[in-house]
Amino acid sequence: MNFFEKITGSDMTKEMKSFQARAKVLPAEYQAAWGEMTNNLWIHGDFTGRNLMPILDSALELLEVASADGQSVEEVLGDDIEGFCAALVGDDGAKTYRDKWRDQLNKNVAKKLGGLK
Structure with missing residues (x-):
């Protein structure tokens, strides 16, 4: 990855387009599960989302292998796709981008208020 690609994203x-092309060849129930997984995983990304690319790749590969083996989505992911996605990113301790922004805002406010004394 060169500097220009990193700055512009x-x-x-390109990687997301590749993921979408791979997902399009999956059966309909797997495509729906992929869509739900991406929606649930993006909230755990950092500002750019780069930290999610390996996780998304692995999740899609899991769906591809399960589809090839003839398993159902429920057998692979269970009934709770949101919970499955939370487990992929670190379960209870995983912070969303909102949590990170909230922490940053609180630190900045505390720093400003601490400087007023």
Whole structure:
């Protein structure tokens, strides 16, 4: 990845297009599960989402292998896709981008208020 790709995020756009092309060849129930998984995983990303690319790749590979083996989505992911996604990113301790922004805001406010004394 060169500097331009990192700044513009074009490398991630290419990777996401690749993921979408791979997902399109899956059966319909797997495509729906993939869509739900991406929606649930993006909230755990950092500002750019780069930390999610390996996780998304592994999740899609899991769906591809399960589909090839003839397993159902429920057999692979269970009934709770949101819970499965939370487990992928670290379960209870996983912070969303909202949590990270909230922590940053609280630190900045505390620093400003501490400087007023």
